[in-house]
Amino acid sequence: MRLHNGAQMIYTREQLTAAFLEKNRRKVEMLFSDADRYRKECVGDEVYLRGVIEFSNYCRMDCLYCGLRRSNASLKRYRMEAKEILESAALAAGLRIPTIVLQSGEDKFWRIKDICLLVEKIKKLNVAVTLSIGELSAADYGQLRSAGADRYLLRFETSDAALYGKLKPHSTLSKRLRCLAALRKSGYEVGSGIMVGLPGQSAESIAEDILLFKELDVDMIGIGPFIPHPHTPLSGAAPGTLDAVLKTVALTRLATGNTNMPATTAVGTIDPLGRQKALACGANVLMPNITPAAYRKYYEIYPDKICISEDVFECRGCVEGMIKASGRTLSFGIGGRRGFDPEKKK
Numbered sequence: 001m002r003l004h005n006g007a008q009m010i011y012t013r014e015q016l017t018a019a020f021l022e023k024n025r026r027k028v029e030m031l032f033s034d035a036d037r038y039r040k041e042c043v044g045d046e047v048y049l050r051g052v053i054e055f056s057n058y059c060r061m062d063c064l065y066c067g068l069r070r071s072n073a074s075l076k077r078y079r080m081e082a083k084e085i086l087e088s089a090a091l092a093a094g095l096r097i098p099t100i101v102l103q104s105g106e107d108k109f110w111r112i113k114d115i116c117l118l119v120e121k122i123k124k125l126n127v128a129v130t131l132s133i134g135e136l137s138a139a140d141y142g143q144l145r146s147a148g149a150d151r152y153l154l155r156f157e158t159s160d161a162a163l164y165g166k167l168k169p170h171s172t173l174s175k176r177l178r179c180l181a182a183l184r185k186s187g188y189e190v191g192s193g194i195m196v197g198l199p200g201q202s203a204e205s206i207a208e209d210i211l212l213f214k215e216l217d218v219d220m221i222g223i224g225p226f227i228p229h230p231h232t233p234l235s236g237a238a239p240g241t242l243d244a245v246l247k248t249v250a251l252t253r254l255a256t257g258n259t260n261m262p263a264t265t266a267v268g269t270i271d272p273l274g275r276q277k278a279l280a281c282g283a284n285v286l287m288p289n290i291t292p293a294a295y296r297k298y299y300e301i302y303p304d305k306i307c308i309s310e311d312v313f314e315c316r317g318c319v320e321g322m323i324k325a326s327g328r329t330l331s332f333g334i335g336g337r338r339g340f341d342p343e344k345k346k
């Protein structure tokens with residue numbers, strides 16, 4: 001079954017499920033090349049860079065899959081100082097990384113007004129600012145947006161409400177979706193995403209995830225494999241496979257058109273060429289790690305994360321090499337889907 005033939009672009013849950021379960025290699029390769037072609041048609045050959053600063057690994061949540069969960073007493077916790085965060089952002093801006101992503105566990109130490117101050121200062125570097133700091137109130141999202149944050153990443157992780165409830169005991173899928181709606185209302189570019197291969201996740205539920213991306217009209221979609229962490233209740237579970245992740249990336253590109261989709265660090269962790277392969281079947285964004293090397297190994301959401309001994313210069317050089325080797329173009333633009341351009345917005 002050929003899913004994409006230019007004109008026909010409506011995918012049903014059944015089609016997506018069947019394509020996800022496809023075992024015939026020739027057909028799977030066809031899906032990947034269809035997605036690659038459609039990526040080129042919808043978002044071009046440019047690859048956008050988003051530099052990630054993992055500024056705190058403290059977390060009040062207890063998600064069963066995540067190494068930062070509060071019950072993981074074996075993890076050394078850290079919080080970067082505001083000054084260090086600003087230095088990292090300035091270093092990245094100097095290397096022409098035009099979007100800074102601030103990511104952390106759900107760390108209540110930081111007050112919203114402190115994060116607002118950070119955002120205001122980083123915006124002075126003339127970059128786009130993305131936040132990825134979890135579930136907050138609509139008022140908090142609004143304040144951060146007013147301070148200048150352009151984008152927000154909040155994965156819904158899985159669209160299966162029962163599975164979500166089991167994996168995230170302090171949240172519910174409906175709460176997560178309310179957060180995404182509040183973010184949209186505040187005027188952010190909104191990113192979401194899922195883990196592929198979660199224990200108990202079915203092919204049908206992946207199909208539903210893709211339909212939900214479309215329904216929410218999200219701007220950015222991060223798709224990575226679930227990787228079991230030894231100090232979590234899911235330590236014994238099987239990881240998500242490269243094939244399942246790449247199929248999900250390809251189908252999501254075909255279903256969503258012009259969204260921005262990173263080749264995630266997690267897919268680079270389960271396969272040394274994982275990110276290159278994701279770039280070749282629908283992805284158009286890379287997220288170099290710009291966290292100072294001293295902290296990287298402690299932001300252990302899953303084990304054996306790549307790039308933990310590199311510094312920002314090495315990560316920046318590595319992604320540039322990867323883009324060139326893939327025959328693509330490195331973009332110095334911010335790659336906004338809703339026309340955001342901080343250089344014009346003054």
Ligand code: SAH
Nearest residue numbers: 065066104105106134155225226227301302
């Ligand atoms: N606390 C923030 C962001 C930090 S975690 C939030 O909740 O949004 C960023 C992402 O890492 C999560 O959304 C999840 O999809 C992913 N992640 C967490 N644990 C993982 C694991 N064991 N394997 C793969 N990805 C994981």
